[in-house]
Amino acid sequence: MYCCVECKDEHDKLLHLFECGQEPLHESVALTVKMILTALTLTGSIQNLQRILNDSKCQTVFDLDLSKPQDESHKLNILLAINALTTVRETEHTKSVSLEEMFEKHPFDLFLKTDVEREFMRSFTNKQLKILDTNLYDMKEHSYLKSSNRTHGHSIGSGLCVFASLFSHSCDPSVKRITVDNKIAFVVVQPIQANEQIFVSYGYSSYEMPREIRQLHLESYGFLCDCVACQKHYPLLSKQPRRISYYNEPNHNAMTALAAICELKKACKFIENIYDRHPCYETTDMMIYCDHLLHQISKLPLEEYALSKAKKH
Ligand SMILES: [Zn+2]
Ligand SMILES: [Zn+2]
Structure with missing residues:
Protein backbone atom coordinates (compact mmCIF):
# COMPACT_ATOMS: atom_id res chain seq x y z
CA MET A 1 0.00 0.00 0.00
CA TYR A 2 1.42 3.38 -0.97
CA CYS A 3 0.38 6.97 -0.38
CA CYS A 4 0.99 7.96 -3.98
CA VAL A 5 2.17 6.79 -7.38
CA GLU A 6 5.66 8.26 -6.84
CA CYS A 7 6.16 6.15 -3.69
CA LYS A 8 5.00 3.04 -5.52
CA ASP A 9 7.29 3.72 -8.48
CA GLU A 10 10.27 4.26 -6.20
CA HIS A 11 9.57 1.04 -4.34
CA ASP A 12 8.99 -0.87 -7.57
CA LYS A 13 12.36 0.31 -8.86
CA LEU A 14 14.08 -0.92 -5.71
CA LEU A 15 12.31 -4.27 -5.87
CA HIS A 16 13.15 -4.58 -9.54
CA LEU A 17 16.85 -4.79 -8.61
CA PHE A 18 16.18 -7.95 -6.64
CA GLU A 19 13.13 -9.45 -8.24
CA CYS A 20 13.68 -8.97 -11.98
CA GLY A 21 13.06 -12.24 -13.73
CA GLN A 22 11.38 -13.86 -10.73
CA GLU A 23 7.74 -14.83 -10.83
CA PRO A 24 5.90 -12.20 -8.76
CA LEU A 25 3.42 -13.20 -6.08
CA HIS A 26 -0.07 -12.26 -7.18
CA GLU A 27 -1.32 -9.47 -4.91
CA SER A 28 -4.07 -11.57 -3.35
CA VAL A 29 -1.60 -14.42 -2.65
CA ALA A 30 0.78 -12.02 -0.90
CA LEU A 31 -2.16 -10.60 1.07
CA THR A 32 -3.41 -14.07 1.94
CA VAL A 33 -0.05 -14.97 3.48
CA LYS A 34 -0.22 -11.73 5.47
CA MET A 35 -3.76 -12.54 6.62
CA ILE A 36 -2.85 -16.07 7.70
CA LEU A 37 0.15 -14.91 9.69
CA THR A 38 -1.90 -12.13 11.31
CA ALA A 39 -4.65 -14.62 12.21
CA LEU A 40 -2.12 -16.95 13.80
CA THR A 41 -0.46 -14.13 15.73
CA LEU A 42 -3.83 -12.94 17.02
CA THR A 43 -5.05 -16.35 18.11
CA GLY A 44 -1.74 -17.86 19.23
CA SER A 45 -1.97 -21.23 17.49
CA ILE A 46 -3.65 -23.17 14.70
CA GLN A 47 -5.83 -24.96 17.27
CA ASN A 48 -7.01 -21.66 18.77
CA LEU A 49 -7.70 -20.19 15.35
CA GLN A 50 -9.73 -23.25 14.38
CA ARG A 51 -11.72 -23.16 17.64
CA ILE A 52 -12.43 -19.41 17.43
CA LEU A 53 -13.66 -19.70 13.82
CA ASN A 54 -15.82 -22.72 14.68
CA ASP A 55 -17.35 -21.01 17.73
CA SER A 56 -18.03 -17.74 15.92
CA LYS A 57 -21.71 -16.83 15.61
CA CYS A 58 -20.83 -14.02 13.23
CA GLN A 59 -22.80 -14.20 9.98
CA THR A 60 -22.28 -10.65 8.82
CA VAL A 61 -20.25 -7.71 10.06
CA PHE A 62 -23.40 -6.42 11.83
CA ASP A 63 -23.16 -9.26 14.37
CA LEU A 64 -19.99 -7.66 15.74
CA ASP A 65 -19.20 -4.48 17.60
CA LEU A 66 -16.48 -2.78 15.57
CA SER A 67 -16.90 0.60 17.25
CA LYS A 68 -14.07 0.19 19.75
CA PRO A 69 -10.77 -0.03 17.84
CA GLN A 70 -8.79 0.42 21.08
CA ASP A 71 -10.19 -2.85 22.56
CA GLU A 72 -8.11 -6.04 22.72
CA SER A 73 -10.85 -7.93 20.90
CA HIS A 74 -11.12 -5.50 17.99
CA LYS A 75 -8.60 -7.18 15.69
CA LEU A 76 -10.12 -10.57 16.38
CA ASN A 77 -13.55 -9.16 15.50
CA ILE A 78 -12.14 -7.89 12.20
CA LEU A 79 -10.80 -11.39 11.52
CA LEU A 80 -14.26 -12.86 12.16
CA ALA A 81 -15.95 -10.16 10.05
CA ILE A 82 -13.59 -10.86 7.15
CA ASN A 83 -14.28 -14.58 7.42
CA ALA A 84 -18.01 -13.90 7.24
CA LEU A 85 -17.70 -12.14 3.85
CA THR A 86 -19.23 -13.85 0.83
CA THR A 87 -17.00 -15.81 -1.50
CA VAL A 88 -18.72 -16.37 -4.78
CA ARG A 89 -15.84 -15.97 -7.09
CA GLU A 90 -13.34 -18.63 -7.99
CA THR A 91 -10.90 -17.28 -10.55
CA GLU A 92 -8.37 -19.15 -12.62
CA HIS A 93 -5.66 -17.64 -10.49
CA THR A 94 -7.20 -18.84 -7.18
CA LYS A 95 -7.26 -22.35 -8.57
CA SER A 96 -3.70 -22.13 -9.82
CA VAL A 97 -2.07 -21.31 -6.46
CA SER A 98 -0.10 -24.32 -5.29
CA LEU A 99 -0.73 -24.57 -1.57
CA GLU A 100 1.43 -27.69 -1.20
CA GLU A 101 4.41 -25.75 -2.48
CA MET A 102 3.58 -22.76 -0.33
CA PHE A 103 3.23 -24.83 2.87
CA GLU A 104 6.64 -26.43 2.45
CA LYS A 105 8.33 -23.05 2.47
CA HIS A 106 9.15 -20.61 5.23
CA PRO A 107 7.30 -19.51 7.36
CA PHE A 108 4.65 -22.25 6.98
CA ASP A 109 7.15 -25.07 7.53
CA LEU A 110 7.59 -23.72 11.07
CA PHE A 111 4.10 -24.42 12.33
CA LEU A 112 2.52 -26.93 9.96
CA LYS A 113 3.55 -30.21 11.58
CA THR A 114 0.67 -32.65 11.27
CA ASP A 115 -1.66 -33.66 8.44
CA VAL A 116 -4.63 -32.31 10.42
CA GLU A 117 -2.96 -28.92 10.67
CA ARG A 118 -2.10 -28.95 6.97
CA GLU A 119 -5.68 -29.89 6.07
CA PHE A 120 -7.14 -27.06 8.15
CA MET A 121 -4.62 -24.58 6.71
CA ARG A 122 -5.47 -25.71 3.18
CA SER A 123 -9.16 -24.90 3.59
CA PHE A 124 -8.46 -21.72 5.58
CA THR A 125 -6.03 -20.46 2.92
CA ASN A 126 -8.42 -21.29 0.09
CA LYS A 127 -11.14 -19.38 1.86
CA GLN A 128 -8.92 -16.31 2.39
CA LEU A 129 -7.93 -16.36 -1.28
CA LYS A 130 -11.55 -16.46 -2.37
CA ILE A 131 -12.54 -13.75 0.12
CA LEU A 132 -9.85 -11.47 -1.30
CA ASP A 133 -10.67 -12.27 -4.92
CA THR A 134 -14.34 -11.53 -4.35
CA ASN A 135 -14.09 -8.49 -2.10
CA LEU A 136 -10.90 -6.53 -2.71
CA TYR A 137 -11.46 -2.96 -3.83
CA ASP A 138 -8.82 -1.58 -6.15
CA MET A 139 -7.53 1.79 -4.90
CA LYS A 140 -6.58 4.27 -7.58
CA GLU A 141 -4.88 7.59 -7.76
CA HIS A 142 -6.20 9.61 -10.66
CA SER A 143 -4.54 11.99 -12.97
CA TYR A 144 -6.31 13.93 -15.62
CA LEU A 145 -5.44 13.28 -19.24
CA LYS A 146 -6.58 16.30 -21.17
CA SER A 147 -5.96 14.78 -24.59
CA SER A 148 -8.25 11.81 -24.08
CA ASN A 149 -10.84 13.81 -22.12
CA ARG A 150 -10.88 11.01 -19.53
CA THR A 151 -9.40 10.54 -16.11
CA HIS A 152 -6.89 7.80 -15.82
CA GLY A 153 -6.28 5.79 -12.65
CA HIS A 154 -3.04 4.24 -11.43
CA SER A 155 -3.51 1.50 -8.91
CA ILE A 156 -1.83 2.31 -5.58
CA GLY A 157 -3.07 -0.73 -3.68
CA SER A 158 -6.18 -2.64 -2.65
CA GLY A 159 -8.54 -2.41 0.28
CA LEU A 160 -10.61 -5.08 2.01
CA CYS A 161 -13.51 -3.26 3.66
CA VAL A 162 -15.92 -5.33 5.71
CA PHE A 163 -18.78 -2.83 5.51
CA ALA A 164 -18.22 -1.61 1.95
CA SER A 165 -18.16 -5.23 0.74
CA LEU A 166 -21.87 -5.44 1.53
ZN1 LIG B 1 4.24 6.63 0.37
ZN1 LIG C 1 -27.19 -4.28 -14.36
Whole structure:
Protein backbone atom coordinates (compact mmCIF):
# COMPACT_ATOMS: atom_id res chain seq x y z
CA MET A 1 0.00 0.00 0.00
CA TYR A 2 1.42 3.38 -0.97
CA CYS A 3 0.38 6.97 -0.38
CA CYS A 4 0.99 7.96 -3.98
CA VAL A 5 2.17 6.79 -7.38
CA GLU A 6 5.66 8.26 -6.84
CA CYS A 7 6.16 6.15 -3.69
CA LYS A 8 5.00 3.04 -5.52
CA ASP A 9 7.29 3.72 -8.48
CA GLU A 10 10.27 4.26 -6.20
CA HIS A 11 9.57 1.04 -4.34
CA ASP A 12 8.99 -0.87 -7.57
CA LYS A 13 12.36 0.31 -8.86
CA LEU A 14 14.08 -0.92 -5.71
CA LEU A 15 12.31 -4.27 -5.87
CA HIS A 16 13.15 -4.58 -9.54
CA LEU A 17 16.85 -4.79 -8.61
CA PHE A 18 16.18 -7.95 -6.64
CA GLU A 19 13.13 -9.45 -8.24
CA CYS A 20 13.68 -8.97 -11.98
CA GLY A 21 13.06 -12.24 -13.73
CA GLN A 22 11.38 -13.86 -10.73
CA GLU A 23 7.74 -14.83 -10.83
CA PRO A 24 5.90 -12.20 -8.76
CA LEU A 25 3.42 -13.20 -6.08
CA HIS A 26 -0.07 -12.26 -7.18
CA GLU A 27 -1.32 -9.47 -4.91
CA SER A 28 -4.07 -11.57 -3.35
CA VAL A 29 -1.60 -14.42 -2.65
CA ALA A 30 0.78 -12.02 -0.90
CA LEU A 31 -2.16 -10.60 1.07
CA THR A 32 -3.41 -14.07 1.94
CA VAL A 33 -0.05 -14.97 3.48
CA LYS A 34 -0.22 -11.73 5.47
CA MET A 35 -3.76 -12.54 6.62
CA ILE A 36 -2.85 -16.07 7.70
CA LEU A 37 0.15 -14.91 9.69
CA THR A 38 -1.90 -12.13 11.31
CA ALA A 39 -4.65 -14.62 12.21
CA LEU A 40 -2.12 -16.95 13.80
CA THR A 41 -0.46 -14.13 15.73
CA LEU A 42 -3.83 -12.94 17.02
CA THR A 43 -5.05 -16.35 18.11
CA GLY A 44 -1.74 -17.86 19.23
CA SER A 45 -1.97 -21.23 17.49
CA ILE A 46 -3.65 -23.17 14.70
CA GLN A 47 -5.83 -24.96 17.27
CA ASN A 48 -7.01 -21.66 18.77
CA LEU A 49 -7.70 -20.19 15.35
CA GLN A 50 -9.73 -23.25 14.38
CA ARG A 51 -11.72 -23.16 17.64
CA ILE A 52 -12.43 -19.41 17.43
CA LEU A 53 -13.66 -19.70 13.82
CA ASN A 54 -15.82 -22.72 14.68
CA ASP A 55 -17.35 -21.01 17.73
CA SER A 56 -18.03 -17.74 15.92
CA LYS A 57 -21.71 -16.83 15.61
CA CYS A 58 -20.83 -14.02 13.23
CA GLN A 59 -22.80 -14.20 9.98
CA THR A 60 -22.28 -10.65 8.82
CA VAL A 61 -20.25 -7.71 10.06
CA PHE A 62 -23.40 -6.42 11.83
CA ASP A 63 -23.16 -9.26 14.37
CA LEU A 64 -19.99 -7.66 15.74
CA ASP A 65 -19.20 -4.48 17.60
CA LEU A 66 -16.48 -2.78 15.57
CA SER A 67 -16.90 0.60 17.25
CA LYS A 68 -14.07 0.19 19.75
CA PRO A 69 -10.77 -0.03 17.84
CA GLN A 70 -8.79 0.42 21.08
CA ASP A 71 -10.19 -2.85 22.56
CA GLU A 72 -8.11 -6.04 22.72
CA SER A 73 -10.85 -7.93 20.90
CA HIS A 74 -11.12 -5.50 17.99
CA LYS A 75 -8.60 -7.18 15.69
CA LEU A 76 -10.12 -10.57 16.38
CA ASN A 77 -13.55 -9.16 15.50
CA ILE A 78 -12.14 -7.89 12.20
CA LEU A 79 -10.80 -11.39 11.52
CA LEU A 80 -14.26 -12.86 12.16
CA ALA A 81 -15.95 -10.16 10.05
CA ILE A 82 -13.59 -10.86 7.15
CA ASN A 83 -14.28 -14.58 7.42
CA ALA A 84 -18.01 -13.90 7.24
CA LEU A 85 -17.70 -12.14 3.85
CA THR A 86 -19.23 -13.85 0.83
CA THR A 87 -17.00 -15.81 -1.50
CA VAL A 88 -18.72 -16.37 -4.78
CA ARG A 89 -15.84 -15.97 -7.09
CA GLU A 90 -13.34 -18.63 -7.99
CA THR A 91 -10.90 -17.28 -10.55
CA GLU A 92 -8.37 -19.15 -12.62
CA HIS A 93 -5.66 -17.64 -10.49
CA THR A 94 -7.20 -18.84 -7.18
CA LYS A 95 -7.26 -22.35 -8.57
CA SER A 96 -3.70 -22.13 -9.82
CA VAL A 97 -2.07 -21.31 -6.46
CA SER A 98 -0.10 -24.32 -5.29
CA LEU A 99 -0.73 -24.57 -1.57
CA GLU A 100 1.43 -27.69 -1.20
CA GLU A 101 4.41 -25.75 -2.48
CA MET A 102 3.58 -22.76 -0.33
CA PHE A 103 3.23 -24.83 2.87
CA GLU A 104 6.64 -26.43 2.45
CA LYS A 105 8.33 -23.05 2.47
CA HIS A 106 9.15 -20.61 5.23
CA PRO A 107 7.30 -19.51 7.36
CA PHE A 108 4.65 -22.25 6.98
CA ASP A 109 7.15 -25.07 7.53
CA LEU A 110 7.59 -23.72 11.07
CA PHE A 111 4.10 -24.42 12.33
CA LEU A 112 2.52 -26.93 9.96
CA LYS A 113 3.55 -30.21 11.58
CA THR A 114 0.67 -32.65 11.27
CA ASP A 115 -1.66 -33.66 8.44
CA VAL A 116 -4.63 -32.31 10.42
CA GLU A 117 -2.96 -28.92 10.67
CA ARG A 118 -2.10 -28.95 6.97
CA GLU A 119 -5.68 -29.89 6.07
CA PHE A 120 -7.14 -27.06 8.15
CA MET A 121 -4.62 -24.58 6.71
CA ARG A 122 -5.47 -25.71 3.18
CA SER A 123 -9.16 -24.90 3.59
CA PHE A 124 -8.46 -21.72 5.58
CA THR A 125 -6.03 -20.46 2.92
CA ASN A 126 -8.42 -21.29 0.09
CA LYS A 127 -11.14 -19.38 1.86
CA GLN A 128 -8.92 -16.31 2.39
CA LEU A 129 -7.93 -16.36 -1.28
CA LYS A 130 -11.55 -16.46 -2.37
CA ILE A 131 -12.54 -13.75 0.12
CA LEU A 132 -9.85 -11.47 -1.30
CA ASP A 133 -10.67 -12.27 -4.92
CA THR A 134 -14.34 -11.53 -4.35
CA ASN A 135 -14.09 -8.49 -2.10
CA LEU A 136 -10.90 -6.53 -2.71
CA TYR A 137 -11.46 -2.96 -3.83
CA ASP A 138 -8.82 -1.58 -6.15
CA MET A 139 -7.53 1.79 -4.90
CA LYS A 140 -6.58 4.27 -7.58
CA GLU A 141 -4.88 7.59 -7.76
CA HIS A 142 -6.20 9.61 -10.66
CA SER A 143 -4.54 11.99 -12.97
CA TYR A 144 -6.31 13.93 -15.62
CA LEU A 145 -5.44 13.28 -19.24
CA LYS A 146 -6.58 16.30 -21.17
CA SER A 147 -5.96 14.78 -24.59
CA SER A 148 -8.25 11.81 -24.08
CA ASN A 149 -10.84 13.81 -22.12
CA ARG A 150 -10.88 11.01 -19.53
CA THR A 151 -9.40 10.54 -16.11
CA HIS A 152 -6.89 7.80 -15.82
CA GLY A 153 -6.28 5.79 -12.65
CA HIS A 154 -3.04 4.24 -11.43
CA SER A 155 -3.51 1.50 -8.91
CA ILE A 156 -1.83 2.31 -5.58
CA GLY A 157 -3.07 -0.73 -3.68
CA SER A 158 -6.18 -2.64 -2.65
CA GLY A 159 -8.54 -2.41 0.28
CA LEU A 160 -10.61 -5.08 2.01
CA CYS A 161 -13.51 -3.26 3.66
CA VAL A 162 -15.92 -5.33 5.71
CA PHE A 163 -18.78 -2.83 5.51
CA ALA A 164 -18.22 -1.61 1.95
CA SER A 165 -18.16 -5.23 0.74
CA LEU A 166 -21.87 -5.44 1.53
CA PHE A 167 -22.78 -3.07 -1.32
CA SER A 168 -24.52 -4.76 -4.23
CA HIS A 169 -23.80 -3.84 -7.83
CA SER A 170 -25.91 -1.75 -10.17
CA CYS A 171 -25.00 -0.77 -13.73
CA ASP A 172 -26.47 2.66 -12.84
CA PRO A 173 -25.12 3.06 -9.28
CA SER A 174 -26.28 5.60 -6.70
CA VAL A 175 -22.86 5.97 -5.06
CA LYS A 176 -19.37 6.27 -6.53
CA ARG A 177 -16.17 5.09 -4.97
CA ILE A 178 -12.97 7.13 -4.69
CA THR A 179 -9.65 6.79 -2.89
CA VAL A 180 -9.02 9.80 -0.66
CA ASP A 181 -5.97 10.05 1.52
CA ASN A 182 -5.40 6.26 1.55
CA LYS A 183 -9.04 5.61 2.43
CA ILE A 184 -11.90 4.34 0.30
CA ALA A 185 -14.81 6.78 0.31
CA PHE A 186 -18.30 6.49 -1.18
CA VAL A 187 -20.07 9.56 -2.51
CA VAL A 188 -23.76 9.77 -3.41
CA VAL A 189 -24.32 10.81 -7.05
CA GLN A 190 -28.02 10.02 -7.53
CA PRO A 191 -30.97 10.82 -5.27
CA ILE A 192 -31.69 7.96 -2.83
CA GLN A 193 -35.13 7.53 -1.27
CA ALA A 194 -35.56 6.52 2.38
CA ASN A 195 -35.32 2.71 2.73
CA GLU A 196 -34.02 2.36 -0.81
CA GLN A 197 -31.04 0.05 -1.28
CA ILE A 198 -27.73 1.75 -2.06
CA PHE A 199 -25.81 0.43 -5.06
CA VAL A 200 -22.22 0.77 -6.16
CA SER A 201 -20.80 -0.27 -9.54
CA TYR A 202 -18.31 -3.13 -9.67
CA GLY A 203 -16.84 -1.35 -12.69
CA TYR A 204 -19.45 -1.92 -15.41
CA SER A 205 -21.69 1.05 -16.15
CA SER A 206 -24.68 1.00 -18.48
CA TYR A 207 -23.78 4.27 -20.23
CA GLU A 208 -20.42 2.97 -21.48
CA MET A 209 -20.81 -0.81 -21.90
CA PRO A 210 -23.58 -2.82 -23.62
CA ARG A 211 -25.75 -5.02 -21.41
CA GLU A 212 -24.47 -8.38 -22.77
CA ILE A 213 -20.83 -7.43 -22.07
CA ARG A 214 -21.70 -6.27 -18.53
CA GLN A 215 -23.55 -9.49 -17.83
CA LEU A 216 -20.57 -11.48 -19.06
CA HIS A 217 -18.23 -9.68 -16.64
CA LEU A 218 -20.65 -9.88 -13.72
CA GLU A 219 -21.11 -13.62 -14.20
CA SER A 220 -17.79 -14.15 -12.42
CA TYR A 221 -19.38 -12.62 -9.30
CA GLY A 222 -21.99 -15.36 -9.42
CA PHE A 223 -25.11 -13.39 -10.31
CA LEU A 224 -27.18 -12.28 -13.26
CA CYS A 225 -27.59 -8.51 -12.99
CA ASP A 226 -31.20 -7.38 -12.83
CA CYS A 227 -30.57 -3.76 -11.88
CA VAL A 228 -32.89 -1.09 -13.22
CA ALA A 229 -30.49 -0.33 -16.11
CA CYS A 230 -30.45 -3.99 -17.17
CA GLN A 231 -34.20 -4.44 -16.77
CA LYS A 232 -35.10 -1.28 -18.66
CA HIS A 233 -32.28 -1.57 -21.22
CA TYR A 234 -30.72 1.83 -20.51
CA PRO A 235 -28.94 3.00 -23.69
CA LEU A 236 -25.26 3.88 -24.03
CA LEU A 237 -24.44 7.57 -23.57
CA SER A 238 -24.13 8.09 -27.34
CA LYS A 239 -27.72 6.86 -27.83
CA GLN A 240 -29.33 8.65 -24.89
CA PRO A 241 -31.96 11.29 -25.72
CA ARG A 242 -31.25 14.97 -25.06
CA ARG A 243 -34.01 16.41 -22.88
CA ILE A 244 -32.87 19.95 -22.21
CA SER A 245 -32.37 22.70 -24.78
CA TYR A 246 -30.38 25.03 -22.52
CA TYR A 247 -27.85 22.47 -21.31
CA ASN A 248 -24.31 23.80 -20.80
CA GLU A 249 -21.66 21.14 -21.27
CA PRO A 250 -19.50 21.06 -18.14
CA ASN A 251 -15.87 22.02 -18.52
CA HIS A 252 -13.56 19.10 -17.69
CA ASN A 253 -10.56 21.19 -16.68
CA ALA A 254 -8.33 20.27 -13.78
CA MET A 255 -9.15 22.38 -10.72
CA THR A 256 -8.35 22.64 -7.03
CA ALA A 257 -10.03 20.12 -4.77
CA LEU A 258 -11.97 22.80 -2.95
CA ALA A 259 -13.32 24.21 -6.23
CA ALA A 260 -14.27 20.65 -7.20
CA ILE A 261 -16.28 20.19 -3.97
CA CYS A 262 -18.21 23.33 -4.82
CA GLU A 263 -18.81 22.13 -8.40
CA LEU A 264 -19.87 18.68 -7.18
CA LYS A 265 -22.63 20.16 -5.02
CA LYS A 266 -23.91 22.10 -8.05
CA ALA A 267 -23.72 19.03 -10.30
CA CYS A 268 -25.66 16.91 -7.79
CA LYS A 269 -28.32 19.62 -7.46
CA PHE A 270 -28.62 19.69 -11.26
CA ILE A 271 -29.06 15.90 -11.42
CA GLU A 272 -31.63 16.02 -8.63
CA ASN A 273 -33.68 18.69 -10.43
CA ILE A 274 -34.04 16.78 -13.69
CA TYR A 275 -33.87 13.29 -12.21
CA ASP A 276 -37.39 12.39 -13.39
CA ARG A 277 -35.93 12.40 -16.94
CA HIS A 278 -33.07 10.04 -16.11
CA PRO A 279 -31.50 8.31 -17.98
CA CYS A 280 -30.93 11.06 -20.51
CA TYR A 281 -27.83 12.61 -22.03
CA GLU A 282 -27.78 15.47 -19.51
CA THR A 283 -28.05 13.41 -16.28
CA THR A 284 -25.50 10.88 -17.50
CA ASP A 285 -23.11 13.55 -18.73
CA MET A 286 -23.37 15.26 -15.32
CA MET A 287 -22.66 11.96 -13.56
CA ILE A 288 -19.54 11.56 -15.68
CA TYR A 289 -18.64 15.12 -14.68
CA CYS A 290 -19.16 14.06 -11.02
CA ASP A 291 -16.60 11.30 -11.61
CA HIS A 292 -14.14 13.88 -12.89
CA LEU A 293 -14.81 16.12 -9.87
CA LEU A 294 -14.43 13.24 -7.42
CA HIS A 295 -11.01 12.48 -8.86
CA GLN A 296 -10.01 16.12 -8.32
CA ILE A 297 -11.34 15.98 -4.76
CA SER A 298 -9.54 12.72 -4.07
CA LYS A 299 -6.22 14.57 -4.13
CA LEU A 300 -7.22 16.43 -0.99
CA PRO A 301 -6.33 14.92 2.38
CA LEU A 302 -9.45 14.15 4.41
CA GLU A 303 -8.45 16.48 7.28
CA GLU A 304 -8.24 19.36 4.88
CA TYR A 305 -11.70 18.53 3.62
CA ALA A 306 -13.05 18.49 7.19
CA LEU A 307 -11.36 21.85 7.83
CA SER A 308 -12.89 23.40 4.75
CA LYS A 309 -16.32 22.28 5.97
CA ALA A 310 -15.68 23.54 9.50
CA LYS A 311 -14.74 27.00 8.23
CA LYS A 312 -18.09 27.41 6.54
CA HIS A 313 -20.13 26.73 9.70
ZN1 LIG B 1 4.24 6.63 0.37
ZN1 LIG C 1 -27.19 -4.28 -14.36
